[in-house]
Amino acid sequence: MANNKLEAYLEEISHYLSGRAEREEILNEIRSHILEKAASATGGSPSDEAIAQAIAALGPARRLAERYAEDRPIIAPAYKRYLFRYTTLLFAIHTVLIVLAVIFKESFIIFPILFVPQLSPFDAVLYLPMAFLADLGLVALVLYFITQSGKDIVLPWPKFGLDLDEVKPPRRRFWSIFGTAVGTTIMLAITSFCLHLLARYDTIFLYLTRTKEPRPIFTAEAGHYLSILIIILFAVSTLALAIKLFTESRWVDIVSNAITLAIIGLVLRQPFDNLFAINIPDGLLSWLKPTILIVLLIIAVATAYNLIRDIVRVSRHHLQK
Amino acid sequence: MVKQTPDVGTLETEMNRGFLHILVLSLLENEMYGYSMVKHIESLGYQVEENTLYPLLRRLEKNGWITSRWDLSTDRPRKFYSITPAGRAIRASLLDIWKAQNAILDRVTKMTKITGENSNGQ
Numbered sequence: 001m002a003n004n005k006l007e008a009y010l011e012e013i014s015h016y017l018s019g020r021a022e023r024e025e026i027l028n029e030i031r032s033h034i035l036e037k038a039a040s041a042t043g044g045s046p047s048d049e050a051i052a053q054a055i056a057a058l059g060p061a062r063r064l065a066e067r068y069a070e071d072r073p074i075i076a077p078a079y080k081r082y083l084f085r086y087t088t089l090l091f092a093i094h095t096v097l098i099v100l101a102v103i104f105k106e107s108f109i110i111f112p113i114l115f116v117p118q119l120s121p122f123d124a125v126l127y128l129p130m131a132f133l134a135d136l137g138l139v140a141l142v143l144y145f146i147t148q149s150g151k152d153i154v155l156p157w158p159k160f161g162l163d164l165d166e167v168k169p170p171r172r173r174f175w176s177i178f179g180t181a182v183g184t185t186i187m188l189a190i191t192s193f194c195l196h197l198l199a200r201y202d203t204i205f206l207y208l209t210r211t212k213e214p215r216p217i218f219t220a221e222a223g224h225y226l227s228i229l230i231i232i233l234f235a236v237s238t239l240a241l242a243i244k245l246f247t248e249s250r251w252v253d254i255v256s257n258a259i260t261l262a263i264i265g266l267v268l269r270q271p272f273d274n275l276f277a278i279n280i281p282d283g284l285l286s287w288l289k290p291t292i293l294i295v296l297l298i299i300a301v302a303t304a305y306n307l308i309r310d311i312v313r314v315s316r317h318h319l320q321k
Numbered sequence: 322m323v324k325q326t327p328d329v330g331t332l333e334t335e336m337n338r339g340f341l342h343i344l345v346l347s348l349l350e351n352e353m354y355g356y357s358m359v360k361h362i363e364s365l366g367y368q369v370e371e372n373t374l375y376p377l378l379r380r381l382e383k384n385g386w387i388t389s390r391w392d393l394s395t396d397r398p399r400k401f402y403s404i405t406p407a408g409r410a411i412r413a414s415l416l417d418i419w420k421a422q423n424a425i426l427d428r429v430t431k432m433t434k435i436t437g438e439n440s441n442g443q
Binding site: 022026028029030032033035036037039040057058059063064067068070 | 354355356359360371372373375376378379391397398399400
């Protein structure tokens with residue numbers, strides 16, 4: 001009976017020490033101590049009660065096993081902050097790729113760390129938590145190996161204002177609010193003007209003929225579709241600027257940038273062939289196509305960069321709490 | 322997150338870490354097994370938790386400051402520990418540090434007392 005209790009206790013400790021080369025040696029040490037103490041208490045052969053008392057004195061198996069593992073943390077304290085830093089950064093990139101996978105109906109592979117399959121919007125919502133867990137696991141694994149290597153490795157962290165220590169809260173200045181108010185007014189005027197053009201001509205992309213008669217640049221369907229996208233983009237910017245008059249929350253920028261990125265994606269999906277309603281020389285067309293593509297991609301990259309930076313900042317701010 | 326203020330027990334545990342190193346390295350000048358060490362330390366008027374002592378012995382051995390051997394000649398196998406030359410060197414350094422810290426504390430305590438008496442006297 002006593003032996004069963006002792007073996008069960010050692011078995012539990014063994015479970016918590018799994019993977020340690022000196023496990024058997026530790027278990028023998030503990031067994032020896034318990035039997036020695038119990039025998040000393042009874043003055044001869046150790047009794048059940050004495051063994052139970054000796055086990056109780058050593059404390060719960062998990063606690064005792066942890067004492068042996070104290071000198072070898074899974075992730076060194078110095079690297080613990082990187083667990084959330086890197087996870088947040090990786091997850092932000094992952095999120096942007098998921099958004100792009102939904103828009104372009106493509107899968108993305110950055111072997112071996114990221115894989116985003118072709119997703120519907122609904123699938124993407126279900127995929128996000130899995131992506132987060134995968135990112136967390138990957139970062140934890142890397143930090144585990146770095147810790148176990150025992151080397152003093154200085155981990156990099158981008159210096160572009162992602163550190164909370166370095167981020168100073170923006171001060172509300174009169175000119176900042178004034179600038180936002182002017183921007184909101186201008187954007188509101190542009191959006192209203194575009195809506196007016198759309199209502200009147202069914203497109204916002206027009207050119208004036210010699211007779212001062214506006215003519216559409218794009219074909220009717222493409223012109224209407226692109227006009228709506230651009231108006232949504234302007235409306236979102238106007239709304240974001242208006243909200244910024246009352247709050248400094250980074251969520252405004254996150255939502256605004258996410259919508260902008262999605263709209264750029266939709267614009268990029270528009271087929272370029274047979275887009276124009278006007279005659280454009282072939283030479284000019286072959287030059288125009290890559291130029292527009294490059295400009296849109298530069299805007300997309302800049303927006304994605306801002307989106308990732310804001311997600312990291314907000315996440316770190318919440319984790320700091 | 323609410324931060325808990327450490328009590329005397331917690332602080333004592335932290336202080337004991339260094340003290341236990343010196344104590345064990347000093348005791349192991351004579352070969353001893355784990356339980357005999359516990360009893361001996363108790364007889365000196367000090368309590369050591371068994372779940373602290375054994376992991377400490379393992380760390381000291383890992384560092385090469387003590388060595389161990391199993392004695393299988395009796396009914397119950399016993400693991401005997403003894404200090405190594407490297408352990409003696411470390412012990413000497415630790416004792417020097419300990420003495421220097423005690424001397425500083427002594428001086429500070431006396432100074433504080435003098436200051437206290439002066440301020441009381443004024």
